[in-house]
Amino acid sequence: MEASSSSAMFHGVFFEKFISITYYQTLIGLAAILVSFFILKWLQDRKTSFSIRMLVALIIGAALGLGIQAVAGFPVKATGWMNEISIWYGLPGRAFVAFIRMLVIPLIFVSIVKVVLDFSGQExxxxxxxxxxxxxxxxxxxxxxxxxxxxxxxxxxxxxxxxxxxxxxxxxxxxxxxILRLIPSNIISAMSGENIVGLVIFSALIGAGANRMEKKNPEVIAVFKSLIGALYKIVMSVAMTIIKYMPYAVVALLARTIVLNxxxxxxxxxxxxxxxxxxxxxxxxxxxxxxxxxxxxxxxxxxxxxxxxxxxxxxxxxxxxxxxxxxxxxxxxxxxxxxxxxxxxxxxxxxxxxxxxxxxxxxxxxxxxxxxxxxxxxxxxxxxxxxxxxxxxxxxxxxxxxxxxxxxxxxxxxxxxxxxxxxxxxxxxxxxxxxxxxxxxxxxxxxxxxxxxxxxxxxxxxxxxxxxxxxxxxxx
Structure with a gap:
């Protein structure tokens, strides 16, 4: 069955442009990935190791993508309902990537500052x-x-x-x-532009500066260290919470890649x-x-x-x-x-x-x-x-x-x-x-x-x- 051979069940701007659901195959594709998520949730509830769940997600994602391609007749280019499925499969996958990107700046900042502070006084x-x-x-x-x-x-x-x-x-x-491009002239621009090495340099300087001021202002620096320590634990907790749902994203990302290409x-x-x-x-x-x-x-x-x-x-x-x-x-x-x-x-x-x-x-x-x-x-x-x-x-x-x-x-x-x-x-x-x-x-x-x-x-x-x-x- 060719992807473009099926007639759309729904018509209009709402279905075609807003929710991107016009074919019954799209609904079947959504049902299939929901079943995949149910399987992963069942494994999670049974305390199955994270590595096994990731491996299962990889297999399911590949099978799902190849299955959709097979139903469509392995077209050279994705069209019609295949594009709609790829859009919806992009929701969990792209959302996960966005969450990870969201954590890059705070994770690197607090990690580097904490490391420098932890080595305070150590040669x-x-x-x-x-x-x-x-x-x-x-x-x-x-x-x-x-x-x-x-x-x-x-x-x-x-x-x-x-x-x-x-x-x-x-x-x-x-x-x-x-080399000069690696040194940030504006740390805010460096963060927004994801100049990570610039952020590392800035974070290391902040930590080193705090260590140098510790003898003169021990009480203030103690508060700063407590703050950085708390931020580190919070950011790591958020990161691990997001990572816990990574198997779901793997299914969607891999299936979407195979469906599209x-x-x-x-x-x-x-x-x-x-x-x-x-x-x-x-x-x-x-x-x-x-x-x-x-x-x-x-x-x-x-x-x-x-x-x-x-x-x-x-x-x-x-x-x-x-x-x-x-x-x-x-x-x-x-x-x-x-x-x-x-x-x-x-x-x-x-x-x-x-x-x-x-x-x-x-x-x-x-x-x-x-x-x-x-x-x-x-x-x-x-x-x-x-x-x-x-x-x-x-x-x-x-x-x-x-x-x-x-x-x-x-x-x-x-x-x-x-x-x-x-x-x-x-x-x-x-x-x-x-x-x-x-x-x-x-x-x-x-x-x-x-x-x-x-x-x-x-x-x-x-x-x-x-x-x-x-x-x-x-x-x-």
Missing amino acids: NLPKIATRGIFWLLFTTGIACVIGIVLANAFGLGLETAVVTSSEQGKAYTNLVET GIPAIIEVSSFVVAIYVATILMLLVHVVIVAMHGVSPVMFVRKALSTWLMAFTSRSSVGTLPVTISTLTGRMGVNDGTANLVGSLGSTMGMNGCAGFFPAMVAIMVAHMVGIEVNLQFYIMLVIVVVIGSIGIAGIPGTATVAATIVLSGMGMGEHFPLIGMVLAIDPIIDMARTLANVSGTMVAAVATEREMGSMDMAVFNDADAIAEHAEATL
């Missing part, structure tokens, strides 16, 4: 921050190299060349300008999808090697990180996964609260191995191939530098990889060719799952490596197979 804060940032950016550099190698190995963009010219674009952003769009960019997942697997191997180099059992690390990886994979949000990441680091891996909060917060705003590492590298190579730009050693070196710098201050929320790709393409002088990656953006949720997994894994490895180098990791907790991430499990 090792700069060391922890320096080591954490090093490992985040170092692994992102490795991710970029992996992306370059795989993009060439898979020949991304070679079969869809649109320009046969070796002349590069003129819209370069030099290194000095790139269908199988042809996925097949068209299958090479890119495969390259992304291969890059993710290779990065996980790199992470395991780094952990092993620091005297930590890679098997135990993978075992304890698995549920957090799964949540990152299905949620597509490094920031959304942050509370669980921190809880896993502290409750299951023996990383102290300060290091977990600092490196965890930094890892959700910089050095994301997937979204800001191998993905923009692959996009840059693909576009270069498509427009006929020569890729040589100088191009690769410049690409690694641009990717690593561009990875600073990218908020870890769904869709952030698009921002990272824009930054890298502009930095490489190919900003005008951004529309060429439209076919990749069409199946972004599918590849975003793998990218986010790599992001969160990189953050956890950076925290563990930092803690081991500082010599303060509680190995008794790490080696305890039954250790529980209390806050995350209790809330979810």
Whole structure:
């Protein structure tokens, strides 16, 4: 049955434009997703683990999307009732993303300020921050190299060349300008413009300023610390409440993606999808090697990180996964609260191995191939530098990889060719799952490596197979 073959049951502006329900198939589609939500609610009431619920949601979302495509006859383009279903499926999915985006600014602000305040009087804060940032950016550099190698190995963009010219674009952003843009001249504008690295700088300065004034004004600063501590608990509570409903959003987001784009769009960019997942697997191997180099059992690390990886994979949000990441680091891996909060917060705003590492590298190579730009050693070196710098201050929320790709393409002088990656953006949720997994894994490895180098990791907790991430499990 073709999507456009059915006649509309309802007519008029109210049905067609306002509530977007004119076909009986739309009502059936709505009933189907409500049944899916009922199943998830039943599992939640039975205290089924959050990871299992997320996996079930992923399966249901894929089945629902493919089922609708099958009923419609797998059309090349969604029309009629399929568009109406996608609009309604966008309600829970897009609402969830909006809630996550709403929390980015307060979550990063209170996390960074609290971390700086918690390290008041401690001399090792700069060391922890320096080591954490090093490992985040170092692994992102490795991710970029992996992306370059795989993009060439898979020949991304070679079969869809649109320009046969070796002349590069003129819209370069030099290194000095790139760095200066990270420093906010107006913190309100930085917040509204989601200049996350600017927010991190401002938050760190606020915390440092409070620490310096503590001896002169102990009573006032004590109130400020209590306020920040209360805000942190409140924001984390709100975040965990929203995350609790993430399985419902996963069903809607995945089903909507398949309904809108269908199988042809996925097949068209299958090479890119495969390259992304291969890059993710290779990065996980790199992470395991780094952990092993620091005297930590890679098997135990993978075992304890698995549920957090799964949540990152299905949620597509490094920031959304942050509370669980921190809880896993502290409750299951023996990383102290300060290091977990600092490196965890930094890892959700910089050095994301997937979204800001191998993905923009692959996009840059693909576009270069498509427009006929020569890729040589100088191009690769410049690409690694641009990717690593561009990875600073990218908020870890769904869709952030698009921002990272824009930054890298502009930095490489190919900003005008951004529309060429439209076919990749069409199946972004599918590849975003793998990218986010790599992001969160990189953050956890950076925290563990930092803690081991500082010599303060509680190995008794790490080696305890039954250790529980209390806050995350209790809330979810």
